[in-house]
Amino acid sequence: MSKNKSNYLIKRNNNEYEVVIGLEVHAQVLSKSKLFSESPTKFGSEPNTQVSLVDAAFPGMLPVINEFCIKQAVKTGIGLKAKINKKSIFDRKNYFYADLPQGYQISQYKSPIVGEGSVVLDLPSGEKTVGIERLHLEQDAGKSIHDIDPQNTFVDLNRSGVALMEIVSKPDLRSLEEVNIYIKKLRSIMRYLGTCDGNMQEGSLRADVNVSVRKMGSTNLGTRCEIKNVNSIKFMQMAIDYEANRQVDIVENGGKIDQETRLFDTKKNETRSMRSKEDAHDYRYFPDPDLLPLVLTDEFINDLKKNIPELPDEKKKRFIEKFKLSSYEANILVSDIETSKYFEEVIKNTDVKLATNWITGELFALLNERNLDITESPISAINLSKLVDLIKKGTISGKIAKSVFEMMAEDDKDPQKIIEEKNLKQESDPKELEKLIDKVINENPDKVKEFKLGKEKLFGFFVGQAMKISGGKANPQLVNELLKKKLK
Amino acid sequence: MNGILDLTLVKLVEKIKNRELSSEEVTKTFIDRSQKSKKLNVYITENFDKALEEAKNFDQKPDFKKKLAGIPIAVKDLFCTKDLKTTAASKILENFIPTYESTITDNLWKEGGILLGKLNCDEFAMGSSNETSYFGNVQSPLGANLVPGGSSGGSASALAANLTPITIGTDTGGSIRQPASFTGTVGLKPTYGSCSRYGIVAFASSLDQAGPMTKDVKDCSLLFEVISSYDKKDSTSVDFKRGNYLNNLTNSIKGKKIGIPKEYRVDGMSKEIEELWQKGVNILKDAGAEVIDISLPNTSYALPAYYIVAPAEASSNLARYDGVKYGFRAKGDNLIDMYEKTRSEGFGNEVKRRIMIGTYVLSSGYYDAYYLKAQKVRRLIKNDFDDAYKKVDAILTPSTPNSAFKIGEKTNDPVSMYLNDIFTVPVNLAGIPAISIPAGHDSNGLPLGLQIIGKAFDEQNILNIAFSMEQQIKFKNKITDWWI
Numbered sequence: 001m002s003k004n005k006s007n008y009l010i011k012r013n014n015n016e017y018e019v020v021i022g023l024e025v026h027a028q029v030l031s032k033s034k035l036f037s038e039s040p041t042k043f044g045s046e047p048n049t050q051v052s053l054v055d056a057a058f059p060g061m062l063p064v065i066n067e068f069c070i071k072q073a074v075k076t077g078i079g080l081k082a083k084i085n086k087k088s089i090f091d092r093k094n095y096f097y098a099d100l101p102q103g104y105q106i107s108q109y110k111s112p113i114v115g116e117g118s119v120v121l122d123l124p125s126g127e128k129t130v131g132i133e134r135l136h137l138e139q140d141a142g143k144s145i146h147d148i149d150p151q152n153t154f155v156d157l158n159r160s161g162v163a164l165m166e167i168v169s170k171p172d173l174r175s176l177e178e179v180n181i182y183i184k185k186l187r188s189i190m191r192y193l194g195t196c197d198g199n200m201q202e203g204s205l206r207a208d209v210n211v212s213v214r215k216m217g218s219t220n221l222g223t224r225c226e227i228k229n230v231n232s233i234k235f236m237q238m239a240i241d242y243e244a245n246r247q248v249d250i251v252e253n254g255g256k257i258d259q260e261t262r263l264f265d266t267k268k269n270e271t272r273s274m275r276s277k278e279d280a281h282d283y284r285y286f287p288d289p290d291l292l293p294l295v296l297t298d299e300f301i302n303d304l305k306k307n308i309p310e311l312p313d314e315k316k317k318r319f320i321e322k323f324k325l326s327s328y329e330a331n332i333l334v335s336d337i338e339t340s341k342y343f344e345e346v347i348k349n350t351d352v353k354l355a356t357n358w359i360t361g362e363l364f365a366l367l368n369e370r371n372l373d374i375t376e377s378p379i380s381a382i383n384l385s386k387l388v389d390l391i392k393k394g395t396i397s398g399k400i401a402k403s404v405f406e407m408m409a410e411d412d413k414d415p416q417k418i419i420e421e422k423n424l425k426q427e428s429d430p431k432e433l434e435k436l437i438d439k440v441i442n443e444n445p446d447k448v449k450e451f452k453l454g455k456e457k458l459f460g461f462f463v464g465q466a467m468k469i470s471g472g473k474a475n476p477q478l479v480n481e482l483l484k485k486k487l488k
Numbered sequence: 489m490n491g492i493l494d495l496t497l498v499k500l501v502e503k504i505k506n507r508e509l510s511s512e513e514v515t516k517t518f519i520d521r522s523q524k525s526k527k528l529n530v531y532i533t534e535n536f537d538k539a540l541e542e543a544k545n546f547d548q549k550p551d552f553k554k555k556l557a558g559i560p561i562a563v564k565d566l567f568c569t570k571d572l573k574t575t576a577a578s579k580i581l582e583n584f585i586p587t588y589e590s591t592i593t594d595n596l597w598k599e600g601g602i603l604l605g606k607l608n609c610d611e612f613a614m615g616s617s618n619e620t621s622y623f624g625n626v627q628s629p630l631g632a633n634l635v636p637g638g639s640s641g642g643s644a645s646a647l648a649a650n651l652t653p654i655t656i657g658t659d660t661g662g663s664i665r666q667p668a669s670f671t672g673t674v675g676l677k678p679t680y681g682s683c684s685r686y687g688i689v690a691f692a693s694s695l696d697q698a699g700p701m702t703k704d705v706k707d708c709s710l711l712f713e714v715i716s717s718y719d720k721k722d723s724t725s726v727d728f729k730r731g732n733y734l735n736n737l738t739n740s741i742k743g744k745k746i747g748i749p750k751e752y753r754v755d756g757m758s759k760e761i762e763e764l765w766q767k768g769v770n771i772l773k774d775a776g777a778e779v780i781d782i783s784l785p786n787t788s789y790a791l792p793a794y795y796i797v798a799p800a801e802a803s804s805n806l807a808r809y810d811g812v813k814y815g816f817r818a819k820g821d822n823l824i825d826m827y828e829k830t831r832s833e834g835f836g837n838e839v840k841r842r843i844m845i846g847t848y849v850l851s852s853g854y855y856d857a858y859y860l861k862a863q864k865v866r867r868l869i870k871n872d873f874d875d876a877y878k879k880v881d882a883i884l885t886p887s888t889p890n891s892a893f894k895i896g897e898k899t900n901d902p903v904s905m906y907l908n909d910i911f912t913v914p915v916n917l918a919g920i921p922a923i924s925i926p927a928g929h930d931s932n933g934l935p936l937g938l939q940i941i942g943k944a945f946d947e948q949n950i951l952n953i954a955f956s957m958e959q960q961i962k963f964k965n966k967i968t969d970w971w972i
Contacts, residue, residue: 058588058814061686062721094803098823282851
């Protein structure tokens with residue numbers, strides 16, 4: 001299927017096809033209230049408990065823009081290095097559905113709040129910039145529930161009117177891996193900004209996926225199909241892979257791709273036609289007369305710009321320059337804002353290199369094993385910092401540190417206290433170590449003889465014995481030095 | 489007869505404040521007359537018992553600081569009233585009881601007004617004769633089988649027949665001014681953004697504006713003062729300092745420049761209307777105003793543009809009436825079937841006609857040719873007025889091209905019905921204020937109105953001009969109580 005991860009080509013007969021992918025990501029704006037009403041947006045509430053008269057489209061009810069949501073969209077635009085449009089317009093997208101109380105969705109059609117921008121992906125082969133076409137604000141619909149009653153459909157309007165940012169990429173993605181990295185990067189940026197929690201299980205991040213194929217070398221775009229509302233990266237990848245192969249088969253058999261909207265069936269792992277271009281809804285977009293054009297002042301935009309936190313790309317650059325981390329290490333540490341915060345907390349008082357190794361090694365393994373987020377880490381950044389420092393100062397060996405780490409993972413105890421209580425402090429007193437070494441030498445005269453005759457490999461044996469007798473507490477470096485002297 | 493019915497709002501408030509009249513007496517008088525006037529079919533929902541109770545409550549604890557102290561008021565059934573049925577004169581909302589109050593009516597009650605009932609109108613305010621109401625047509629107090637105009641026909645009829653001392657209507661293309669003109673009453677369409685649209689059943693959002701309908705200009709000034717307010721719940725509400733329109737009312741209009749737009753001299757305009765207009769000009773001159781001929785070159789495009797923009801917005805605004813959440817629902821085999829049956833049975837013909845026109849002009853392939861072009865025309869019409877206002881302070885035109893017509897006369901000819909709005913529609917498209925005052929009678933003794941159009945937020949000026957003209961015209965409505 002592919003030679004390397006970022007080179008995803010589909011082969012049929014003697015032809016190679018490139019897959020062209022564009023994403024329309026729907027990101028729920030992190031906001032306590034909805035885009036045009038004061039109803040709360042809390043996830044998982046009882047059906048129809050977060051619905052105002054505006055959300056349910058009662059006669060005479062009018063939308064009022066939630067300024068906070070506007071700020072969130074502008075911040076996201078800044079994070080995407082995008083043009084912020086000082087004038088944008090809310091339009092009505094008209095269609096009938098039971099979970100769309102107004103009979104139209106308020107969205108932005110011709111004049112979105114955010115224009116062109118870009119996102120940088122870190123691929124194994126290097127950096128790649130993916131273009132952003134636009135970001136616009138729109139209302140979410142409610143939810144139709146078909147499986148409670150055999151005869152009736154129930155409607156839950158809790159989501160109705162919740163603010164979404166639709167972030168439309170250019171058709172710049174070329175592989176499943178790029179899709180994965182793009183979504184993660186987008187999510188990372190929004191989490192840094194606090195504009196979307198990126199929680200895919202709760203539907204805070206969904207995407208419509210546009211897929212087309214073309215023969216290698218062709219510069220024209222093929223006819224695309226849009227796969228609607230895919231809610232996990234894994235499903236996106238499965239859907240794209242199915243869809244791209246379906247399209248290649250059609251082309252190879254001399255057929256033509258129909259531009260259409262398709263659904264991804266997660267159970268059957270296939271995409272199915274939902275409606276063709278001919279059946280496409282005529283949404284009768286027009287500017288919402290209940291809302292005036294949204295005009296942003298330079299001051300408003302600049303105030304937000306001033307308060308944009310350091311974003312992953314900048315943070316990565318700083319980590320590499322200031323802490324001499326590798327690009328790989330920096331990537332791992334900045335991809336999630338909470339991880340980067342943890343890292344910066346740990347290295348405040350200790351060695352960066354060692355701390356990096358402990359975080360990306362032991363800590364990540366622990367979190368993985370327990371399926372925990374860094375914010376739920378059983379070991380606080382302060383205590384990990386202390387542990388790293390104890391290793392650095394030679395108070396304990398790396399090996400002892402691992403067992404101390406395990407104990408810390410149980411109750412987040414101060415490593416200093418663990419060491420004292422369990423008497424794990426490293427033995428670095430030359431007199432004590434000399435006693436140890438003498439003991440080893442005296443107990444193994446044969447081995448000493450062999451060593452002196454040239455069997456130098458035995459050196460390791462003596463070190464091991466000394467460490468064993470000390471219960472692992474002997475300073476290995478000093479043991480080495482002393483042994484060398486004694487065995488001369 | 490104690491004369492209460494003939495008193496203006498200002499006089500009634502004065503007498504209540506002086507304790508010459510109680511709110512109960514006043515309220516009871518209007519209720520009694522309303523009960524004798526069922527033939528006019530002005531009420532969709534009566535609130536008489538509750539109104540009497542409230543009037544008694546007011547009398548027990550009167551607050552004379554309020555501008556509408558203890559005054560009973562019937563309102564157009566397009567304003568949502570908490571716990572009282574609000575139908576928009578449509579079957580689809582036949583049994584809809586809001587849990588909320590429109591800002592406009594809330595302003596009335598806060599100033600001591602008492603709700604008498606909800607008045608008939610054209611369905612969703614779509615009509616010029618009050619014949620499209622699901623609850624039947626309204627009779628004009630000026631003669632049997634005569635339309636009161638529309639869409640605020642119930643309001644105009646109730647006011648002219650003395651069933652309510654004042655009322656409020658809504659005006660999307662002339663729905664306050666045309667019925668005011670037909671019934672010999674005063675009606676003001678305020679500047680767009682002056683009166684909140686919150687809680688008013690929407691027809692065409694960018695044009696709808698609520699306004700006062702009264703017996704004279706003083707009452708109009710007072711009522712406008714009460715209902716106009718900045719409202720955060722309506723994003724198109726404008727935050728400007730509202731005036732004391734009644735206190736500042738003056739008949740001194742010396743030196744005011746009044747424009748006479750030649751384009752309003754339409755083909756086939758009756759001699760009576762011409763003469764009425766000329767009479768207005770003379771009166772203004774007598775009052776010391778300077779009358780200037782002006783041009784509003786794009787006037788002829790206003791009506792077609794209006795009949796694209798208004799239905800377009802309506803087609804979208806009325807999408808919410810789908811039988812899912814509230815109001816009338818027809819049984820259907822599935823969702824689409826339920827939608828189709830609900831909307832087929834729930835809406836009347838005129839509403840359906842406009843939804844279809846609106847859907848058509850917004851559909852892809854037609855949007856640019858119709859909706860977009862209509863919006864451009866709208867801009868040109870606004871520019872026309874802006875240009876005119878560089879030279880004049882206000883504009884005088886007839887309110888309507890004719891007096892009230894017979895019920896049924898135009899029901900089969902929607903275009904001739906739409907032509908009734910020819911003088912009123914440009915004002916809505918431009919978002920500016922205009923007032924219609926009774927100015928004379930036609931040969932059949934039916935009232936005719938003159939319209940004074942002002943600059944945006946310059947209501948005080950047109951009220952002053954109207955006040956001055958009113959004092960010279962000394963209009964008397966010829967009402968015979970034929971229905972009692």
